[in-house]
Amino acid sequence: MSDHYRIYLEEDQIPTKWYNVRADMPEQHDPLLSPATGEPVTVEDLKPVFCEELAKQELDTTTRHFDIPKPVQEFYKIFRPSPLIRAYNLEKALQTPAKIYYKFEGNNTSGSHKLNSAAAQVHYAKEQGLTSLTTETGAGQWGTALSMAAAFFEMDLTVYMVRGSAEQKPYRKAVIETFGADIIPSPSETTEVGRAILKEHPNTSGSLGCAISEAVEQAVSTPNCRYVLGSVLNQVLLHQSIIGLESKAAMDSIDEYPDIVIGCAGGGSNLGGLISAYMQDTLKGSSDTRFVAVEPASCPSLTRGRYEYDFCDTGKITPLARMYTLGSQFMPSADHAGGLRYHGMSPILSKLYDDGYVEAVSVHQTKVFEAAVLFAKQETILPAPESAHAIRTAIDEALKCKKTGEEKTILFGLTGTGYFDMQAYSSYLAGEMTDYIPSDAELEAGFAQLPNVEAIRSSK
Amino acid sequence: MSDHYRIYLEEDQIPTKWYNVRADMPEQHDPLLSPATGEPVTVEDLKPVFCEELAKQELDTTTRHFDIPKPVQEFYKIFRPSPLIRAYNLEKALQTPAKIYYKFEGNNTSGSHKLNSAAAQVHYAKEQGLTSLTTETGAGQWGTALSMAAAFFEMDLTVYMVRGSAEQKPYRKAVIETFGADIIPSPSETTEVGRAILKEHPNTSGSLGCAISEAVEQAVSTPNCRYVLGSVLNQVLLHQSIIGLESKAAMDSIDEYPDIVIGCAGGGSNLGGLISAYMQDTLKGSSDTRFVAVEPASCPSLTRGRYEYDFCDTGKITPLARMYTLGSQFMPSADHAGGLRYHGMSPILSKLYDDGYVEAVSVHQTKVFEAAVLFAKQETILPAPESAHAIRTAIDEALKCKKTGEEKTILFGLTGTGYFDMQAYSSYLAGEMTDYIPSDAELEAGFAQLPNVEAIRSSK
Numbered sequence: 001m002s003d004h005y006r007i008y009l010e011e012d013q014i015p016t017k018w019y020n021v022r023a024d025m026p027e028q029h030d031p032l033l034s035p036a037t038g039e040p041v042t043v044e045d046l047k048p049v050f051c052e053e054l055a056k057q058e059l060d061t062t063t064r065h066f067d068i069p070k071p072v073q074e075f076y077k078i079f080r081p082s083p084l085i086r087a088y089n090l091e092k093a094l095q096t097p098a099k100i101y102y103k104f105e106g107n108n109t110s111g112s113h114k115l116n117s118a119a120a121q122v123h124y125a126k127e128q129g130l131t132s133l134t135t136e137t138g139a140g141q142w143g144t145a146l147s148m149a150a151a152f153f154e155m156d157l158t159v160y161m162v163r164g165s166a167e168q169k170p171y172r173k174a175v176i177e178t179f180g181a182d183i184i185p186s187p188s189e190t191t192e193v194g195r196a197i198l199k200e201h202p203n204t205s206g207s208l209g210c211a212i213s214e215a216v217e218q219a220v221s222t223p224n225c226r227y228v229l230g231s232v233l234n235q236v237l238l239h240q241s242i243i244g245l246e247s248k249a250a251m252d253s254i255d256e257y258p259d260i261v262i263g264c265a266g267g268g269s270n271l272g273g274l275i276s277a278y279m280q281d282t283l284k285g286s287s288d289t290r291f292v293a294v295e296p297a298s299c300p301s302l303t304r305g306r307y308e309y310d311f312c313d314t315g316k317i318t319p320l321a322r323m324y325t326l327g328s329q330f331m332p333s334a335d336h337a338g339g340l341r342y343h344g345m346s347p348i349l350s351k352l353y354d355d356g357y358v359e360a361v362s363v364h365q366t367k368v369f370e371a372a373v374l375f376a377k378q379e380t381i382l383p384a385p386e387s388a389h390a391i392r393t394a395i396d397e398a399l400k401c402k403k404t405g406e407e408k409t410i411l412f413g414l415t416g417t418g419y420f421d422m423q424a425y426s427s428y429l430a431g432e433m434t435d436y437i438p439s440d441a442e443l444e445a446g447f448a449q450l451p452n453v454e455a456i457r458s459s460k
Numbered sequence: 461m462s463d464h465y466r467i468y469l470e471e472d473q474i475p476t477k478w479y480n481v482r483a484d485m486p487e488q489h490d491p492l493l494s495p496a497t498g499e500p501v502t503v504e505d506l507k508p509v510f511c512e513e514l515a516k517q518e519l520d521t522t523t524r525h526f527d528i529p530k531p532v533q534e535f536y537k538i539f540r541p542s543p544l545i546r547a548y549n550l551e552k553a554l555q556t557p558a559k560i561y562y563k564f565e566g567n568n569t570s571g572s573h574k575l576n577s578a579a580a581q582v583h584y585a586k587e588q589g590l591t592s593l594t595t596e597t598g599a600g601q602w603g604t605a606l607s608m609a610a611a612f613f614e615m616d617l618t619v620y621m622v623r624g625s626a627e628q629k630p631y632r633k634a635v636i637e638t639f640g641a642d643i644i645p646s647p648s649e650t651t652e653v654g655r656a657i658l659k660e661h662p663n664t665s666g667s668l669g670c671a672i673s674e675a676v677e678q679a680v681s682t683p684n685c686r687y688v689l690g691s692v693l694n695q696v697l698l699h700q701s702i703i704g705l706e707s708k709a710a711m712d713s714i715d716e717y718p719d720i721v722i723g724c725a726g727g728g729s730n731l732g733g734l735i736s737a738y739m740q741d742t743l744k745g746s747s748d749t750r751f752v753a754v755e756p757a758s759c760p761s762l763t764r765g766r767y768e769y770d771f772c773d774t775g776k777i778t779p780l781a782r783m784y785t786l787g788s789q790f791m792p793s794a795d796h797a798g799g800l801r802y803h804g805m806s807p808i809l810s811k812l813y814d815d816g817y818v819e820a821v822s823v824h825q826t827k828v829f830e831a832a833v834l835f836a837k838q839e840t841i842l843p844a845p846e847s848a849h850a851i852r853t854a855i856d857e858a859l860k861c862k863k864t865g866e867e868k869t870i871l872f873g874l875t876g877t878g879y880f881d882m883q884a885y886s887s888y889l890a891g892e893m894t895d896y897i898p899s900d901a902e903l904e905a906g907f908a909q910l911p912n913v914e915a916i917r918s919s920k
Contacts, residue, residue, distance in 0.1 A: 005537040008468045077465040078549070078840050089538070089612070107567050109842040109877070151837040152549070171631075171882035175842060178833055178885050373638055377611040380538050382569040382635060417569070419879040422631035425638050 005088060007250045009081040015249070016068055019241040019276050020057075021348060022234065023064035024283040029351035030322035032059075033309060038457035041319050049216060049318075050235075051226045053124040057235040066238060068120075069127075075119040075152060079108035080242070084250035085414075089378040091398070098401035100394060101256070102414040103247045103274065104381065109175070110145035112339075112384065112416030113270050114230050117239035118145040121228040122153045131224040132156035136186065136211030138165055139338030139386065140172035141416055142230030147179035160186040160214045164205030165338050172420045186211035193217050193315035208342050209328050213315025231267025232312060232321075232346050240273025247411060248277040258289055258411035260397055264389040265293035265302065265360070266339045268346030274413040275358070282357060292397075293349065293360040294389040296368070298436045299332040301325055301345045302353055302360035304443060309453045310344055320451060323350040326438075327446030333436040336365060336424035337385040343446070363392045364435040369428035371395050372418070384416035385424055465548060467710045469541040475709070476528055479701040479736050480517075481808060482694065483524035484743040489811035490782035492519075493769060498917035501779050509676060510695075511686045513584040517695040526698060528580070529587075535579040535612060539568035540702070544710035545874075549838040551858070558861035560854060561716070562874040563707045563734065564841065569635070570605035572799075572844065572876030573730050574690050577699035578605040581688040582613045591684040592616035596646065596671030598625055599798030599846065600632035601876055602690030607639035620646040620674045624665030625798050632880045646671035653677050653775035668802050669788050673775025691727025692772060692781075692806050700733025707871060708737040718749055718871035720857055724849040725753035725762065725820070726799045728806030734873040735818070742817060752857075753809065753820040754849040756828070758896045759792040761785055761805045762813055762820035764903060769913045770804055780911060783810040786898075787906030793896040796825065796884035797845040803906070823852045824895040829888035831855050832878070844876035845884055 022028060031040035046055035057066065068076070087100040105113035125133055133155055137143025143159040150157040159181050166173055166185040173183050186206045187194040193213040197204065204210075212229070219227035230236060251257060261278055263271035271293050281287035293302055301324045311328040312318040325344040332341040345353075352358045372388035374395070375381070383391060394412040401408050418425065427433045482488060491500035506515035517526065528536070547560040565573035585593055593615055597603025603619040610617040619641050626633055626645040633643050646666050647654040653673040657664065664670075672689070679687035690696060711717060721738055723731035731753050741747035753762055761784045771788040772778040785804040792801040805813075812818045832848035834855070835841070843851060854872040861868050878885065887893045 004471050006471065011464045011466065109836065109840055111879075115840075148837075148840050152840065170886075171879070174882035174886040174889070175879075177889055178836055178842065178882075180837065376569065376638055377608075377640065380569055380575075380608050380612065382638065419571075419631070419635075422634035422638075426630075426634040429634070429637055 004086065006083040006085050007254065008083050009246060009250055011077055011081070013249055014076055014080050015242050015245040016073060017065040018068060018238045019065055019245060019280065020060065020063055020238050021276050021279055022061045024280050025351070026283070027351070027355065028061050029347040033320040033453065035311065035316065035318070035320055035456070038453050048220050049227050051125045051128045051130060053128070054121060054235045057238055058233060069123055072119050072123050075149070079115060081246050082107055084247055087379055090375060093374065093378045094395065094398050094402065096398040096402045097405055097407045098398040099407065099409045100398055101251065101409070101411045103243055103411065104414045105243060106384065106414060106417040110141055110148055111419060112141035112145065113240060113243055113273065114142045114145035115148060116242050116273070117230060117236045117269065118149040120239045122146065122149040122155055125226055126153045126155055130226055132222065133226060133228050134158045134160070134215040134219045135228045135230065136160045136208060136215045138162045138208045138341060140165055140169055140176070140420060141339060143176050144172065146228065146230070147176045147181035150181060151179040157181040158218060159183050160188065160211040162186060162206040162208060162211050162338070164334060168423060169420050186214050188214060190214065191217040193317065197314065205334065207314055207331055209314035212313035213317055216313065216317055231269035232342065232344065234348055236269045237272035237346060237348055240269050241276035243270070243273040243413065244276035244278060247274065256409055259408040260290045260292060260410050262292045262294060262390050262393050262397070262410065262412040264340060264386050264413070264415060265295050265345065265349065266386065267342045268349040270413050270415045272346055272349055279357065291358045292393055293353065293358055294393045295360065295362050296337050296340050296389060297362040297364050298438065299326065299341050300362045301343065303362045306447055307350060307354055308450050310450055312344065320453065321347050323347045324353065326443060327449050329449045330446035336421060337389065339386040340389065361393055363389055366428065366433050366435050368392045369425065369433060381414065382418045383414060384418045385421050387413070387415045464546065466543040466545050467714065468543055469706060469709055471537055471541070473709055474536055474540050475702050475705040476533060477525040478528060478698045479525060479705060479740065480520065480523055480698050481736050481739055482521045484740050485811070486743070487811070487815065488521050489807040493780040493913065495771065495776065495778070495780055495916070498913050508680050509687050511585045511588045511590060513588070514581060514695045517698055518693060529583055532579050532583045535609070539575060541706050542567055544707055547839055550835060553834065553838045554855060554858050554862065556858040556862045557865060557867045558858040559867065559869045560858055561711065561869070561871045563703055563871065564874045565703060566844065566874060566877040570601055570608055571879060572601035572605065573700060573703055573733065574602045574605035575608060576702050576733070577690060577696045577729065578609040580699045582606065582609040582615055585686055586613045586615055590686055592682065593686060593688050594618045594620070594675040594679045595688045595690065596620045596668060596675045598622045598668045598801060600625055600629055600636070600880060601799060603636050604632065606688065606690070607636045607641035610641060611639040617641040618678060619643050620648065620671040622646060622666040622668060622671050624794060628883060629880050646674050648674060650674065651677040653777065657774065665794065667774055667791055669774035672773035673777055676773065676777055691729035692802065692804065694808055696729045697732035697806060697808055700729050701736035703730070703733040703873065704736035704738060707734065716869055719868040720750045720752060720870050722752045722754060722850050722853050722857070722870065722872040724800060724846050724873070724875060725755050725805065725809065726846065727802045728809040730873050730875045732806055732809050739817065751818045752853055753813065753818055754853045755820060755822050756797050756800050756849060757822040757824050758898065759786065759801050760822045761803065763822045766907055767810060767814050768910050770910055772804065780913065781807050783807045784813065786903060787909050789909045790906035796881060797849065799846040800849065821853055823849055826888065826893050826895055828852045829885065829893060841874065842878045843874060844878045845881050847873070847875045
């Protein structure tokens with residue numbers, strides 16, 4: 001065992017291939033369906049929305065490894081490898097026999113792991129000769145990451161930012177503008193779907209699902225423009241596999257293997273990436289590591305959602321995905337973990353969860369911030385509220401070990417930093433933060449609006 | 461030559477000793493003087509203000525290396541070694557034959573190099589059995605760093621934050637509070653000196669010099685309490701020497717040696733630390749590297765100040781230091797580089813500058829932000845406005861190389877990140893930023909209030 005705090009791989013140890021977990025899954029998730037016909041979508045169907053290479057990645061269930069394009073490898077070198085850190089000080093504070101490691105993806109200006117997929121998506125768009133991209137952002141991390149990649153590869157970018165976030169985080173908006181992207185608070189008057197949503201809910205603070213609708217509408221109605229998404233999609237989990245591949249390489253170098261891997265789960269991009277390399281071992285039967293998805297009690301898609309076909313957006317213009325969902329019309333309450341407010345969950349993670357490979361827990365916001373403050377004081381990193389969900393559960397697992405005396409090895413994903421979330425920290429410190437949990441009735445109202453696939457098919 | 465973007469030392473290559481450049485200086489700077497008697501201060505004189513070990517370090521001109529205490533070494537491992545980065549992308553954008561390296565000290569929650577000295581100062585205070593500390597902060601980086609170290613070593617802390625900064629940066633304040641420190645906007649009603657300043661200037665937005673006065677007053681009037689300072693002092697430059705030592709070790713590992721070393725200079729903590737190991741070579745005559753201090757045109761202590769004895773604070777309660785100064789009563793205009801608004805400059809750097817070992821340039825704010833935005837887009841790191849002063853000059857030197865064709869090796873200090881400075885970025889992007897340059901008359905008014913050491917001595 002090493003007594004190193006931080007383990008950095010060498011630059012030439014940064015993975016040169018992404019890993020596609022679907023190639024090792026015994027069963028695939030159900031296919032994406034066209035919202036018009038109810039039939040499985042093809043690469044051709046996706047091409048008006050996504051650039052071609054990404055559309056192919058989205059539907060590829062057999063290619064185990066994808067080469068990371070050279071320009072993306074070069075871009076990765078600006079901020080990767082990211083450190084794997086042993087939380088010695090947190091362990092000491094908890095008096096736990098457990099060993100706690102975290103993979104820290106926040107050491108870049110986007111403040112999160114989102115840059116891993118942003119670089120890839122902008123590169124493929126550039127290669128295809130596109131001139132502009134659209135996207136949405138909630139907490140702002142994806143929008144920042146994409147604006148960084150767009151500035152680097154010289155690509156125009158419009159970001160639809162959830163209105164509530166844009167108002168709460170003017171500085172996040174300023175960062176994105178510094179990198180040269182246009183920001184439009186969503187819902188907006190710019191798109192048909194935005195105007196319709198505003199007409200129905202004039203005072204809405206918006207949602208990710210609604211911002212997605214607007215970004216997709218602009219992409220399909222603008223020449224040489226495509227839409228890119230920072231989570232949920234299979235292509236994103238593919239790109240994020242670099243987190244898990246690097247984590248495994250770093251832990252291998254000190255002869256460690258995690259008993260538990262923990263990640264926060266909003267759309268699933270971080271968790272899917274973090275567990276990837278270890279899940280491969282599990283799927284092959286050579287490991288029995290536990291994988292734990294942590295979600296906020298305020299938006300509990302895995303723990304209280306349904307495994308059904310649903311739209312990926314509020315405006316109901318995207319394909320239907322079978323996933324754990326609260327319904328595309330579910331509007332989460334104002335909650336400080338802006339990145340964990342999506343109504344659904346990655347189809348890959350949904351399938352792995354449904355098949356029993358992944359566990360899920362939901363945690364209350366005030367307990368999350370309690371963990372965040374303890375972690376900051378011990379480890380000197382100010383975590384993003386999203387990441388703090390994983391910290392909460394890592395601490396809870398370490399405290400269980402304290403009771404049982406088990407020396408488990410825990411790995412969690414520290415996806416990002418909380419510099420733009422100080423309003424939330426202030427509210428917690430002032431004792432003004434509350435825990436919101438949706439009622440069963442609220443959830444039922446969301447489920448009631450799930451699409452009826454049979455009806456779509458027969459009406460065709 | 462390596463083609464690595466980032467060079468990380470191994471954890472066991474983190475220096476275990478700080479380097480005291482005074483041991484190699486041919487001449488020492490003039491001694492600190494008591495403001496009461498005009499006589500050189502002793503360790504005994506400093507002990508009511510500073511903890512004893514730090515008072516010794518402050519006055520030690522002969523010990524070349526100081527062992528870094530084990531607990532501080534352990535603390536360093538949480539965020540060190542910091543990366544040395546080759547700015548390949550910036551070089552490409554500038555089409556310069558120069559090689560540009562930067563030492564990035566912003567990869568910790570304080571967002572700056574300040575944590576290097578904070579850890580040391582809190583450790584020594586703890587070891588001496590003190591229970592609380594006071595300090596001041598301008599931009600907030602030092603206050604954050606110290607609150608992080610205080611939380612870690614379990615020490616109470618009060619931070620006097622320049623009122624203008626506290627109001628402009630409520631989130632910076634929230635970070636400091638997250639780590640458990642008390643924040644008091646300065647000038648305040650808490651201290652005599654604060655009340656006196658408020659009486660004379662009721663609407664002042666404060667200054668570093670004024671916050672220092674308040675923090676010192678509280679320290680000397682509270683049992684088991686001492687004052688700590690994040691820049692200017694010799695002890696701080698000693699602790700910050702780790703930046704230069706690590707830079708040199710990393711560059712040595714790829715057979716590089718800088719022709720020019722560039723750092724921003726407010727009180728001098730970063731520049732003094734960055735140049736330390738290279739300055740040793742220069743002082744020994746084995747190198748002719750150029751050292752460049754970059755200061756804002758709005759607060760030009762080196763380029764337009766006088767080399768005189770002056771107070772280190774506005775309230776005139778600290779010892780007198782001979783340094784380049786604009787006068788302790790100089791109130792810089794509101795400027796976005798909050799960390800570069802100090803009226804004086806480190807006595808060590810002042811002496812090295814006066815003796816011709818260090819050059820100085822002053823740069824305009826809008827040109828600084830122009831460089832910051834270019835750097836962010838190319839290198840994907842959002843720099844602090846302070847650090848962007850060094851970037852501006854590094855770019856200017858690289859552009860000179862483009863004209864002359866010289867393949868110079870440039871090293872600059874990227875002291876920190878700009879997440880809490882987005883108001884300034886927004887103002888720049890909106891074209892609303894102006895360049896302020898103090899008039900000769902304003903400077904003369906500052907010089908007119910310099911203390912008369914002879915008069916102090918003879919009045920004794």
